[in-house]
Amino acid sequence: MSLKRVVYFDTPAKLQDIKPIEELTGKLDRNPSAEDKLMHSVLENDKKVIKEGMMIQEALNQGLNSFTPDIMFQQITKNYQTAKQIYGESLLKLISGFNPEYIQKNLKIPEFRRELKDRIERNVEDLKNSGLIGSENDISDEGIRLASLVTYFEELDRISPKGISGEKIHKLASIYGAKEDSRHFKKGDRYKDIAIKKSAKLAIRRGHRALNKKDLQVHERQSKGQNCIIYALDASGSMRGNKIGACKRAGIALAYRAINEKDKVGLIVFGSEIKEAIEPTQDFAMLIKEIAKAKASRQTDLASTLQKSIELFPRHKVTKHLILLTDAMPNIGKDPEKDTIEQVSIARDHGITISVIGINLDSNGKKLAEKIAEIGQGRLYVLKDTENVDQIVLEDYYSI
Numbered sequence: 001m002s003l004k005r006v007v008y009f010d011t012p013a014k015l016q017d018i019k020p021i022e023e024l025t026g027k028l029d030r031n032p033s034a035e036d037k038l039m040h041s042v043l044e045n046d047k048k049v050i051k052e053g054m055m056i057q058e059a060l061n062q063g064l065n066s067f068t069p070d071i072m073f074q075q076i077t078k079n080y081q082t083a084k085q086i087y088g089e090s091l092l093k094l095i096s097g098f099n100p101e102y103i104q105k106n107l108k109i110p111e112f113r114r115e116l117k118d119r120i121e122r123n124v125e126d127l128k129n130s131g132l133i134g135s136e137n138d139i140s141d142e143g144i145r146l147a148s149l150v151t152y153f154e155e156l157d158r159i160s161p162k163g164i165s166g167e168k169i170h171k172l173a174s175i176y177g178a179k180e181d182s183r184h185f186k187k188g189d190r191y192k193d194i195a196i197k198k199s200a201k202l203a204i205r206r207g208h209r210a211l212n213k214k215d216l217q218v219h220e221r222q223s224k225g226q227n228c229i230i231y232a233l234d235a236s237g238s239m240r241g242n243k244i245g246a247c248k249r250a251g252i253a254l255a256y257r258a259i260n261e262k263d264k265v266g267l268i269v270f271g272s273e274i275k276e277a278i279e280p281t282q283d284f285a286m287l288i289k290e291i292a293k294a295k296a297s298r299q300t301d302l303a304s305t306l307q308k309s310i311e312l313f314p315r316h317k318v319t320k321h322l323i324l325l326t327d328a329m330p331n332i333g334k335d336p337e338k339d340t341i342e343q344v345s346i347a348r349d350h351g352i353t354i355s356v357i358g359i360n361l362d363s364n365g366k367k368l369a370e371k372i373a374e375i376g377q378g379r380l381y382v383l384k385d386t387e388n389v390d391q392i393v394l395e396d397y398y399s400i
Helices: 034-043 047-061 069-078 080-096 100-106 110-129 141-159 196-205 242-260 284-292 302-312 336-349 363-375 389-398
Strands: 172-184 217-223 227-234 264-270 274-281 319-326 352-359 380-383
Touching: 047 080, 047 110, 047 141, 047 242, 069 080, 069 110, 080 100, 080 110, 141 242, 141 284, 141 389, 196 217, 227 242, 227 274, 227 302, 242 264, 242 284, 242 319, 242 389, 264 284, 264 302, 274 284, 274 302, 302 319, 302 336, 302 352, 319 389, 336 352, 336 363, 352 363, 352 389, 363 380, 380 389
Parallel strands: 227 264, 227 319, 319 352, 352 380
Antiparallel strands: 172 217, 264 274
């Protein structure tokens, strides 16, 4: 039986400057910002708000800047297959409330056409009333913010059950780091770092009756250095739709994990030109907004992307890693392959490692990707589709 000693203090304490406490109920802030309201609505699983955010995101994924209900209705009724290519099945389903197959099957029925037109107009009007699109039906900053939040929580739901986790360790010796391995004691080592158990075991194995200097082992410590990662997202025309949507979610997953690990993440969105370039940062809200608003365009310029990454990475000594995600060969410039390889070599000279995630690459694209990963001393992942691209991006991050 063990006895616990409890100490009581019987000296009365005098309270001074007593002020009433303001009690808040229900909300953290009585005057929340617009972004806080959006966040609260998404967290509360407001189906209307989430649906509107998904509509905005699907429009962006299809490369659309605005909602034009009359033109959309005309295209659906005139040539449904063309409309499906322009808007994508997901957006058509969200904005009409009907499955794509049901739309196609009933297009010739006048009553259905009237209902379809009414639903499209009503949903676009709701987007306008919510401030998610402007007076000209163009997507607003508020709309992009909501789309980024919806995409973020959607991706969080995907990766959390999968248990994708880890810890980044930058293996740099430091007297203040965590104890990892051990080595022989040498002049200048701190006595407090001596590994007593390991030293004693070594002395016993050597048959020594007492510890001597040659038996002493010390903990080898490692500091957790910061990693700077840039996520380079191909937004060329072939990435439209679900493909760029999945890759956006992967970028958000990377930002979420890396920033939680105190690392920094940058972003390059590229097509025929650099559309967005953000140096490595820990501003998560800004990152997911910029990722969410990426839209697919036409061609692919890898050389300029590599060049821009060199400019964005910090000059001081940190781990610098570029994740290049693409589904196509570079096709800008006189000799795009040669230009790309030259920029890879320059990036490597600047201490940048490069991994390539190639989506459904042809044989020439795969050969170039292999060269980039080899020269860039990174990894190559060749995927047939984007179903698990978020897992691959996180796997590469944890392998740095």
